Amino acid sequence: MLVNDLGTMDCVLDNVRMIAAVQENNARLVKQLIESEPSQSSLDSSLCWAARLGNLPLVILLVEAGANPDYEVWGGYTPLLWVAIFSGCIEIVNFLISCGVNVNHCSLKRKQTALHAAVIKGDTRLMQCLIDAGADLDAKDYLCKTPLLHAVQRNLLDCVKILILNNCNVNTAGFVNGARLSPLLVALLQSNFEITKMLILGGAKFEQMSIFQTFTLSHFYKTVEENLNFEVRPIYLKQQCRVSIRELLKPQFLNKLKQIDLPPLMREFISMSELNYIT
Structure with missing residues (x-):
């Protein structure tokens, strides 16, 4: 029993030493610790921290040493999720993608993907990188919010444009402030007519199920036609x-x-190129 306890303690110490070395950006010490044959858990946890901190050389070093690029730690967060949420380093994202990571993996609690994280950050370069790698544009999180709904709620016009141009579903509703709303209705309620126009041009429908308090169907037509100047x-x-x-x-x-x-x-x-002229 004592031997097992000592083995567990050694493993914990390995983790602490490796993670501390990564946090200090001490590549020399990380290499030394790798040469001492650390546990798989130590390598994997350290990779998550290197990704979180945006340290590409250490990410490469740890993966080459055997760290799992798709390892899930702390609530289902993978290195790709860590880098998308925190550092946003495109080079690390591209490297992890080249390693074959699952770009559509989501966290356990919030069910958000790396694309959700990129949109929430408003990082259009990261968004396009993930989309090019096959990210699901219509993934739903724990509130049924797609990346588009997050972008609309935050009034991120450039993010909305990228998602629509890449052919996301513009009608998927999710929960915003306790009510199930479509992206179009959220844009209208926030009086963001540039995004409203983009959504309509992208095929958004004002359906009966989406009507909410102040917006009846006739009010919708009147608001849009007066503010956007088209029928x-x-x-x-x-x-x-x-x-x-x-x-x-x-x-x-x-x-x-x-x-x-x-x-x-x-x-x-078909490409909907007129969206590029909405500013």
């Missing part, structure tokens, strides 16, 4: 045609669109 009804018909075509090209919409030989006007229509 919603004809726009809906055009958008539903465009959305139907875009749905056929999921997933990795933009990559597939680049491979299709289309007339310029058709390519512009």
Whole structure:
């Protein structure tokens, strides 16, 4: 029994020494500790800290020493989640992706993916990096919020634009302040008409199930037509045609669109390029 207790204590001390060396950015000590054959747990935990702190050389060193790039620690957080939430280091994200990590892994409690984290931070470079690697644009967290709903709630126009251009679902509702609301309704309630216009152009519908207190259907039409200066009804018909075509090209919409030989006007229509002119 005493031997087992001593072994456990040694393992804990290994963890403490390795993590402390990573936190101090002491690469020399980390190498020395690796040479002493630390436990797998020590390597994995240290990798999470290196990712969290944005230390690419140590991340590479630890992975090459055998650390698991997809290791889950402290509530289901992987190195990719740690880097997305804290340091946001694109180089580390690209390295972890090259190691084959699961870009759609979510935390245990909040059920948020790395893409959720990137949106919440408002980091558009990180967002695009994750999307290019196959991140699920429509992943739902513990409140059924998609990355788009988080972006709309935070009035992050550039994040909304990226998600719509990459063909996310613009109608998925989630819980905002205790009520189940669609992204379109959240944008309207926050009087963000630039994002409202983007969502409508992306195919967002004002449905009966989404009506909330001050917004009746007639109020919606009046508000949008007065503030955005276009008629919603004809726009809906055009958008539903465009959305139907875009749905056929999921997933990795933009990559597939680049491979299709289309007339310029058709390519512009499907790609929804007018979103780039909304500021």
